[in-house]
Amino acid sequence: MRHPDAPAPGEPLGAHYDQCFGCGHQPGGLGLIARAGEDVSVTAEFTVRSGHQGAPGLAHGGVLAAALDETLGSLNWLQRTITVTGRLETDFVRPVPVGTELHLEAQVTAVHGRKVYCSATGRIGAPDGPVAVRAQALFIEVRVDHFIENGRAEEIDAALTDPDQVKVARAFEVNP
Numbered sequence: 001m002r003h004p005d006a007p008a009p010g011e012p013l014g015a016h017y018d019q020c021f022g023c024g025h026q027p028g029g030l031g032l033i034a035r036a037g038e039d040v041s042v043t044a045e046f047t048v049r050s051g052h053q054g055a056p057g058l059a060h061g062g063v064l065a066a067a068l069d070e071t072l073g074s075l076n077w078l079q080r081t082i083t084v085t086g087r088l089e090t091d092f093v094r095p096v097p098v099g100t101e102l103h104l105e106a107q108v109t110a111v112h113g114r115k116v117y118c119s120a121t122g123r124i125g126a127p128d129g130p131v132a133v134r135a136q137a138l139f140i141e142v143r144v145d146h147f148i149e150n151g152r153a154e155e156i157d158a159a160l161t162d163p164d165q166v167k168v169a170r171a172f173e174v175n176p
């Protein structure tokens with residue numbers, strides 16, 4: 001399951017796309033930073049900012065689901081495949097105040113053909129802090145054509161001519 005050329009445990013994974021809401025450099029994004037873990041697992045952190053609020057002083061549930069989704073999506077780096085979220089089931093266990101550093105971890109639990117089953121947890125304040133959110137997810141392996149055929153032409157054209165982006169696509173897809 002873990003690809004032999006996967007980043008070593010502890011290695012930062014970087015952004016799969018600079019404009020990504022989760023891991024890219026978007027001013028209103030999550031700014032989530034993920035690292036490779038042991039086997040097929042990752043850890044990640046993101047700090048809840050005022051622009052992430054739903055109720056006063058608390059993180060929006062959709063933002064927390066996005067953080068889980070992004071962390072789960074980072075598992076792509078360890079498998080060297082491209083997968084997208086097919087199903088994401090989320091448990092919101094505790095409210096998460098603005099200013100919280102959320103510590104996330106995710107792992108692959110099973111693979112059946114193109115289907116990758118995985119789970120994730122987000123904890124408040126520390127890797128062993130109280131559990132705030134949990135997710136069970138199904139990711140489906142796709143080819144790079146999934147993006148080329150479905151993405152807006154403007155961004156696709158820019159991505160395909162960006163050497164850094166092409167390098168990322170190659171790092172995910174062993175047989176492009």
Ligand SMILES: CCCCCCCCCCCCCC(=O)SCCNC(=O)CCNC(=O)[C@H](O)C(C)(C)COP(=O)(O)OP(=O)(O)OC[C@H]1O[C@@H](n2cnc3c(N)ncnc32)[C@H](O)[C@@H]1OP(=O)(O)O
Pocket residue numbers: 016017069070073074076082083084085086087113114115138140142144147159165168169172
């Ligand atoms: C230039 C590129 C750079 C690299 C970019 C990296 C990006 C990384 C991004 C990471 C960012 C973070 C992550 C994000 O935010 S990813 C963004 C959010 N996700 C999406 O946009 C995905 C939208 N959905 C689709 O495109 C299609 O539905 C997919 C591709 C998922 C499947 O359609 P496809 O036609 O291909 O396959 P299939 O329908 O034959 O299904 C195949 C199998 O899967 C099973 N199944 C499917 N759905 C479900 C479900 N909901 N529950 C249970 N099972 C489900 C299905 O029964 C079948 O099983 P079986 O019959 O074989 O047993």
